[in-house]
Structure formats: structure tokens, C-alpha cells
Amino acid sequence: MYETQGHIDLRNSDYLTWFRFLSSTEKWGKQEIDDYQLAQLKRVVTYAYQSVAGYRALYERAGVHPQNIRTLEDIREFPYVEKELIRDDVEKFSVSMPGRTYTTTGGSTGIPFGFYRDAQSFSKELASKAYQYYRIGWKEGDRQLVFRGLPIDTPDHTVFASEFNELRCSSYHLMPEQMEVYRQHALEYRPDWIRCYPSSGYIFAQWLLETGRFFPPIKGILCASENLYDFQKEVLRRAFPNARVFSHYGHYELAVLAGFCEFTDDYHVLPQYGYAELVDIQGQPVTKPGQIGEIVGTSFIMHATPFIRYRTHDFAVFKNWGCPACGRPYQIWERIEGRLQEFIITGSGRLISMTAINFHDDIFDHIKQFQFHQREQGQVTFRYVPKNTCNEVILQTIHQRLLSKLGADVVLALEKVDDIPLTNRGKHRFLIQELSLKSHDEGISVWALGEQRRKEVENE
Template sequence: MSVIHKDLTNKDYVSWKQFLSETDAWDVRRIREFELSEIKRVVEFAYKNTSGYKRIFDKAGIKPDDIKTLSDYKKIPFLTKEMIRDNLDEFSTDFPNRFYVTTGGSTGIPMGMYRDPVSFAKELASKAHQYHRVGWKEGDRQIVFRGLQIDTPDGTEFLPEFNELRCSTYEFGTDKMEIYRRKAMDYKPDWVRCYPSSGYIFARYLKDSGKPFPKIKGILCASEQLYDFQKQLFQEVFGTGTTIFTHYGHYEMAAIAGYCEYTDDYHVLPQYGYVELLDKSDNPVTEPGATGEIVATSFIMHATPFIRYRTRDLAVFKSLFCEKCNRQHQIWERVEGRSQELIVSKKGRLISTTMLNMHNDTYDHLRQFQFHQREIGKVIFRFIEKPGCNEEILKKVKRNILGKLGEDIELVLESVEEIPLTKRGKHRVLIQELDLKFDHPAMKRTLSL
């Protein structure tokens, strides 16, 4: 039997995973009861233990006891990122063993918060619960390409207690990738765990070099949008039928939503938090295909509670149950147009970076690329060329991208030697420097997602 990391045998982890599995088939009535009782509990806890929530509740004339139905819940004022950024202590409690973490600032609002060991164990267990749907087990062998900086000569480290071979993606040149590939040939991982962007770069290396990689069960992605062009390459390189799983989550631990056994739709986990999808007038999105902002209340965060928290992330509504797995969970067709994943055209159209999926050889002559927007209507396309790339090819690349972006975009091509990583070690598809709040004028227009 494989050794399992102590986090994975920790009692909070084990009991939460057990709870999730026992309640996985709850019907919608049972789910609503649970959600309402958790909302009441969290609201009362935050009201009693933080001055910030007390202040905004008092100002809105709401007492925790007033919340008797889910309609009452909708009277609760929103919590914004700015409120947490500017008044963290006011919105935090002195929960035991709390520790401070910060987001990478990918939304443009760097923000810190407190977590506690129980919330973290529940977070790990919630992810594991979702991974179980696609056959992952505690103790499975994993190779990891995430934003880890590893100070060993070859950039790898093995954690026997996690059964995890971690590879640094800070230096992710072909020489390093070849080292990782060779190590994987010996290690024979069951799973690749990665940011889609890092996994994509590695998969491109495998494809271009034509070198083998051991047969894996699947790829577990996290933290970033997973694009179709990335999925396609994963299937091509790791084998058709390779499981590709991803989920939506965030540092604030208010919402988590993953694929199921059968579909690539996002299933919102109701035991984790209460999640609304709200349109521009803050009404619930109910039409399949319509987009809304993810607004969520965490049931697991107690050091910094998040109640009716505006994430600024957008999702496309699908239904209130999954026809394939029968879970009566809120289902999203896509999570996209996170504000940092939208481009604004000269006419103010919003273009999701998922539009930049290319079902042809557009990106084949490039080792890596990134879009960058600093001003409305103008986009810089930065790329590292592969040997053999030429003017003719680049003209075609430009034509193909413009074909997707539309004519009201000025596209500037910029060949570079290196594309720097974000502070978290991510390779972002888009660096968006415009402040695209949900109430940005451009956001009031129809989203062309």
C-alpha cells in the first residue's frame, strides 16, 4: 500500500470527505435545507465575531435572526474584494491557528486573508472528492507541473509522503523538460497535475520532440481556465481517452465546481458554499447560456468569513441538475470571462480568451505565447518562435488571430526570447491591465462570450 500524506489522514480531511460522499446524492430539497442552515450559522458567526460584518449588517438593518429563507439571504449586502483588501482585520475573526495567505493578484486586486487548518483540510478533501469521480485515489503516483520554485540542481523533488514528483516550472526550457520526462519514465506517474498553461507547454515539448511519456490515467488541472486547444493537445500527446479533469476554485474558498464522471460541465459543490450567479442587475441568471458573476458564501472559512462575496469571476449557466450523473447541483457550462480573461475591443466588445482557441496549426510554430492588453482596442501578441518560424508563417498567425478577435482590434506581434511568469509561477494566456470590474462600462454591453 502506498504511503499517504498526513494531510490526507488528518481527521478533518477524513470526516469531511466522508460527509461529502454520504451527501453526494442529496436531492434538491435536502440541499436547500442544508444551505439555509449553513447560511444562518455562518452569518451569525460573522456577526458575532467580526466588527466588519456587524457594521454592514447593522447598516442594512439586518439581524442574523431575520434570515429565515433563501429570499431573506438576498437582502444581505455584498462583500467586495476592496472591502477585504482595505479592512481585512475588521472582517476577520481570531479563529484558532489562523494563518495569513495572499492571492496572486490576478484580478488586479492583491488581497490577503486568513485561513485555518480545518478549512484547509476541508478544501483538500473537497478537491479529492471531485477527483474520486474520475478515478483518482489517495496514494496514486503524481507528477506535478505547477508554479513551484524548487532549488535542487535538476529542478525536481520527490515527496514520498505525497507520492508526488514535483517539477519546477520556473525554469521550463527544453533541457529541463527533458530531465522531467526522463524522471517520469522511471517514476511512471498515474496522474499529471498541472496548471493548464504549464501542462500545455510540457505537452508541446513531448509532441515536438516526439519522445515517449509513460501512459497515465489522466490530467488534473487547476487554477486557470482550461482551453479547448489545451485539451486537444493533451488528448493528442497523452492518448485519446485520457481523462482530463478541471475545476473552478479560488483562494477565498467560497465556491468550488468541478467536472463529473460524464461531462465537462462544472458542478457547484453545495456542501462547500452557497453560490449565486448574478446578472448585471444582480438578478439570478436562470437562462441556459446566460452569463453571470459568481457570488458566494463560504461554509468552510471561519478566520476570514466570506459572505455574499463578489468574486468578479463569470460563469455561463446551464441548469440546476446534471442529466448524466443526476446530481441536483447548479451546473455551469463554462467558467470564463474571468475579468482577467477578457479582451476589450475598440467598439467596447468583450472577447473571451476562449475565442482564441485555434482548431488549426496557428500555434504550431510557436514555443510559447501570451496576449497582453494595456489599452482598449489594442492587443500585443508576444511569442517565442520555434526554429523554422518565418515571416510568412507569422503573417498567417496574425491573420488567424485577427479572424477570431475581429476588426476592431489592433494586433501587434512581438517576438521575444522569454515570457516571464507571474509571481505565482503561472504562464498566463492573457495579461489584462485594464480594470475590468463587472460594472465597467464595457461589461454593461452584451458579452460576446
């Protein structure tokens, strides 16, 4: 049944070339990385200046020139690029080239927009992710069970993709009877890995734990496309005791990629892929451990629509330079705080990251699924699908505990619902944020939030 003829990526020469390049740089020291990044910054900025009308106009207006780049710090003279700028005039920020494909980002978060990827960039993206997975023993052709964010219209909502040796299960159908179908497949297929959105893996893991069902041992869980929250990690670890829960940060624009290493759950920013900056509200570099900043990325692999000093609206917490555990001299982030649209805004304008809310609490065992919803500043609705064990007293406790995290400047309503719909990419979102947040809005300070969180952590 599950016959495979070898992994399709191993027949892709762009993939193989990039993978070999990454492997050859595995032992690079700080100086080699800096030299490489400086050369790449010069190259992409020169390319954009010469070939991309939008960038040329932007740089001429700012009075900067590619020749200004002599050190890595010099890139800071170049203006940031906002999503809106590219969205409103994508052709001006793109280069016509054969084989480019139009890509759109998900409409459920932030600002939806489209841009072009050149033929090679996606192969490099796949190879870069694979390169990170190699750290924990993954390789192309390993058996993997994938919860896929695409509807699968076969009778049992699974399909075997032999060219990837992966068994794909629809994440749109994570109902108990359907999860049992997936489990039965797994018993026969014996996957080495599960690949999933954290939200899908979490629902599956919770169901396994609650029903006490056996799942064959796996080496790890590869999480992608969403922030992995601590409460999800904990449930995944409990459900799959010897599996490594591995996560990385990335985005469709392919400007920054950062993954865990062999030993730690910190995000190691891959320096061959792009140049990543964390910037504070004044646009200054974040340098202190524990400080939060917006991720600003310059892609080394995107040429059809280049992204240079691109503001991602995603936030991370800086840890330091270099990981003592694995020895890579990379930029290390302790945590991804999530997309701007994953923050709740309180009545007084504080932003609360979903990572700040503690779901480890046993009280949440009495609900099946939940989702926050915000339409107005300072007001939040907590929608929940109750389990049979849920009652009024439990609901009051949930209300209290959530409020203690959200603060006195939030009005919280609980709303019982029958189910929680998925996004159009098959994700289970924890927050539907209808307010349009901007990181540079006056009176809204994500960075102040970072300070507050750090104090909380210190006091815990």
C-alpha cells in the same frame, strides 16, 4: 527511491471527517441540498453578524438581519462584498482565533489582497478536491507527477515528496532539456496522474507531441488554479490519449468549488462547500442556459475571514440545474469564462474572453509560446516566440485570424520576443491585462459578450 509511508492527508482528522461527511451526502436529492444550504447560510450569516464587526456594520447599514433568512432567495437581500472592502480593512472582516493563517492571493490578476484561513478550512478544501477527484478514480497515495508553481532548487529541479507520494517538477523550468529530465523520471516512477496548471501541462504535452517521445500511460491529468481552455484540453488529450483531463474551479477564498464529474466536462458546483450564485449586471440571478454571470460565493468553510456574497470577479456560463449524466442535482456551469483580468477590452468597450479566441488553428503550430498584452483600451500586443518554421506569411495569417476574433475595434500588434516570463507563481499567463477592469463599469458589458458568444456558437 520513491518510497512512501502513506498519504499525509489520511492522518489528518479534519480532512477525514470532512471527507466522510461529503461521502455521506453523495446521494442527496435537491431537497436535502436546499435544506442543508439554507441552514448553512443562516449559520454563517448569524456568525458574521455576531462575531465580525465589518459584517455587522455592513448589515446594519443595509437594514438586514440574519433572522430575515427564511428561504434561500432571502440571501439576496444581503449586500455583496467586494474584494476592496475586505482588502482595505481585513482585520474588521476577520475573527481572531488560534491557528489561523494569513493567506494572500496572487498579485498577477485582479486585486491582490490577504485574509485569514482557520485551521480547519484548508483541510476541508483538500478533502473537497479529493472528493471530486474520486469521481475519476483518484485516491490518496496514487503516484502523481506534479508540475509545481514553486521554484525547486535541487540540481535537476525535481523533488520527491514521500508524504504525498508525489514527484514534484518545477514548472519554472519547462525547457526541452529539462522536460526530458522530467520524462526520464516519469519512465522510472510511472505516475498514475499528472497534476498541473493547464498552461504547464500544455507546454509539456506540446513538447511530447512535437518530439514524438513516449510518456508512460496515465489515468488522468488533474488541472488546477487556472482556467482550462479548449485548445489546451485538445493538446493534452492528444499527448495522453487514454487519460481523462479533469478540471475544477476554485479560489483562495474557499467560497465556491466546482468540478467535472465522471462523465462530463461541465462544472458541478459542490453544494456542501459553499453557496454559489451567478449574477448578471443588474445583480439579478442568471437562470437561462448559456447566460454568463459573475460568480458570487458564500463560503461554508471559512470562519477566520468569512466570505459572504463575495464577488469573485470570475465569470461562468450557466448550464442548468442537475447533470443528466451523473444524476447530481447540483448547479451546473458549462464553462468558466475566466477572471475579469483575462478579458481583453476593445475600443468600443466590448470585453473578449480568452476562451473566445480559437487556438485550435494549425497556424499556431508555428509558434512556441505566446501571450497577449494590453495596456490601453482597444490596443493589444500579441507577443510570440517563433519556431524555425515561422515566417512572414504565417505571421500575417496569424494577425488576420486573431483580428477576425478580436474585431474591428482592436488594433493588434505582433511582437517577436525571445521568451515569455512566468508569473511569480510559476504560471504561463496568456494575457497580461494592465487595465483595471470592473464588472460594473459603465459601458463595459461582459454580459453582452455572453450574448454575442452564444450567437457565435449557434452560427458555428
